[in-house]
Amino acid sequence: MTNLALGAMEYGSRIDEQTSFRLLDAYVDAGGEWIDTANCYAFWQHPSGHGGQSEELLGRWLAQRPGVRDRVKLATKVGCEPLWPGSYPEHAEGLSAKAIDAALETSLRRLCVDHIDLYWAHRDDRATPLEETATTFGKHAAAGTIGRIGLSNYALWRVERFHGVAAGLGVMGRPRCNCGTRTYSRGPSSATTPTTTASAGSPTRSSTTPRPIPSSSSSPTAH
Template sequence: MTDLKMSLGAMLFGTSIDERTSFALLDQYVDAGGEWIDTADCYAFWVDPSGHGGQSEELLGRWFAQRPGVRERVKVTTKVGCEPLWPGSFPEHSQGLSAKVIDDALETSLRRMGIDHVDLYLAHRDDLQTPLEETVAAFSKHAAAGTVGRIGLSNYALWRVERARGIAERLGVTGPTALQMRYSYLQPRPFVRNKAHDHRFGWITDEMLDYADRNPEQELFAYSPLMSGSFERSDRPFQEAFDHPGTTRRLEVLTEAADELGVTRSEVVLAWLTGGSPAVTPVVGVSTPAQLEKALSGVRLVLPAELRTRLDEAW
């Protein structure tokens, strides 16, 4: 297995990104040593005419079927909890995390992808209507059965993460060992996170970094690390929540670092994520071979210690 610290985001594969392009990107990623592939059972309901998800998993299933042996070379992450109950019902009404939903959704995800297990199964967002004990027990049942390798949580408040771990310890079952949240080199102003995102607790905060640093079994995955191309494209400005003096200073230093190294700002961001303490694995979405090549270059890049210190201290 490779030590390439990246997960390829397959969110739009099979919808906005057509099958031929998706297959080519997956092939390029695996040939380069890529291992983790990230999807969810609800991808991508917001762009599919049906208003429901599943297209990304189905495309991965077709790719696996046409690439004998490739399943043994990759690790699959998928998620449960955000599929709309009916078209247009998200976020107010989604499937949640009851035991029945988890059982049915995992069976469906495995069938779509034509595989017998997922390497990391994530609760896509917290479900406060279902007892946490029920959710923890349902996930751990599948870990014990071998249909789930690891359990993770996404878009969770940290106190709920720790409570889930405590329940798992009390029950003597497998608990979560991965957290997937939004994170990048820039941070929004305090208390306006919900204006930049539809998940109130879907952020890696300083507290969460400390938590992972002191609990090394908890691996951090960061989605939207390149902020939809805003580091490179003037036609994709950063959201208003990021408009503050800290962003101005961070971008100045980030640009200086990229110029000194002769790379793009996005490559520096990925190197900063993967080489930090604790290290963070970026989930990177791409739509072209050139974008993927830049992403791979970024996660392979090792920042000089002095440059990393300048990036860290720029506020």
């Protein structure tokens, strides 16, 4: 089941802990490997207006199941956490070095782990230079706190530009950067229809269901 990912978006918020644990156990028992979350999940479900509930639940689940961390791969994301309740999408944490450093430290603490297997930029941040984002991701990859790097909610040309910037800076090469894109088109019915492009060898999960915050893409496909 390496080509599938279990999305934990609403675990710990809309989906209670007992049910979430049961679903996670069944997934791993069936051979599931990838578990996908984000540092902002699920801010729209929580009275605080901030996310973190999904990561915290996964951390409790892992802590109560010694050895399971070695059987799963964790994917989480940075970039969409609201700066204050109700501020998303106009005001979110973004992808500056300061934001990434703080978010990664928090995600590691919540998840009760020392590294994250796949770390996503949750959405493009045009206010932050790609050089800054790429350098910061590269720093953490070199330190071993993150493995693969993913880009979510990026236009394809921005993914290619990121690749070029990263290669030029020497912080990562193409084989290390496992990126993909999801684009959205709105038809007459205003329905959101995502299309996903994944890099070779990437576990993918696709969905045509609109999400309350921007969905994403590729290794496995992020939301």
